[in-house]
Amino acid sequence: MAERWTRQRRVEHTRSLLLDAAEEVFAKQGFGGAALEDIADVAGYTRGAIYSNFGTKEDLFLAVIERHQKRFLDSFADVITSFEDLDNLDVGKLAERWRELTISGPDSAALGYEFSLFLLRNPDARERLSAQREETIASLAEYITTHVERLGGTLLMPAQALARLLIAANEGITINSHIDGVELYGPYLQMVMANVAPKPH
Missing domain, CATH: 1.10.10.60 (Homeodomain-like)
Known part of the structure; x- marks a missing residue:
């Protein structure tokens, strides 16, 4: 039936x-x-x-943008939770997941760029959505802080600043990886992880 x-x-x-x-x-x-x-x-x-x-x-x-951003972040959850501490955190696995999410083409990054251009060209929308964007940054900062602490690490820069950098760089890393055919996910994540240190005992 x-x-x-x-x-x-x-x-x-x-x-x-x-x-x-x-x-x-x-x-x-x-x-x-x-x-x-x-x-x-x-x-x-x-x-x-x-x-x-x-x-x-x-x-x-x-x-579309809200669903896209949530799906993207949720896609890393199983990889991140598989790491038990900073010593076994594998940047290569994170980079591979990022690559998997964009392997079909640069459309994902193009969508993010369209959103940035939309906000840049529409001051009214930018003002209207500023609170929502701050909420997204705060949510990502909390996500970063929670996982870094769980892994026994400490951030060398404020979580909010790191969250802003991750959001700002995401589309650029993806699009340039496609344009030049040189994978930038791993090197970029290594640079990000340089801002995470073991928590002092």
Whole structure:
């Protein structure tokens, strides 16, 4: 007997398909170049479905970015928790996971750049989203602090500053790795880890 979908499940399924399509189109065409009709076509829905689920093009774009950032960070959780202390922390494994997440192409980094350009070109949006961006930085800083302490380490620079640097550098490292064909994930993470020291006994 076929499973009966609840209304909530149908809505979640529709939103997920629209977000998948929007992520693809925004990454390839940019925020300015992406048309809602194109996104709706890729998802197999009408433009009205976008309006009813997300509202404006800007709201859809921000929902894509929020999901994208959360998925990216969550993808490192199992690797990081597999390390027991600083001595067995393997930068190569972290670099490999980062590479795996972007191996299909630079679209992931392009999406991040589109978001940065969107904020740069839209002061109103920048102001409106500043609190959300600070929340993202604070969340990443807490994530860094928690794992560094669990591994028996201490940060040589403030966690908030390191979080800002990681967010700012992410797309650049990924895109330049694709452009030049020289993998920068490992060297960059080694530079980051130079700011982590064993906790003094």
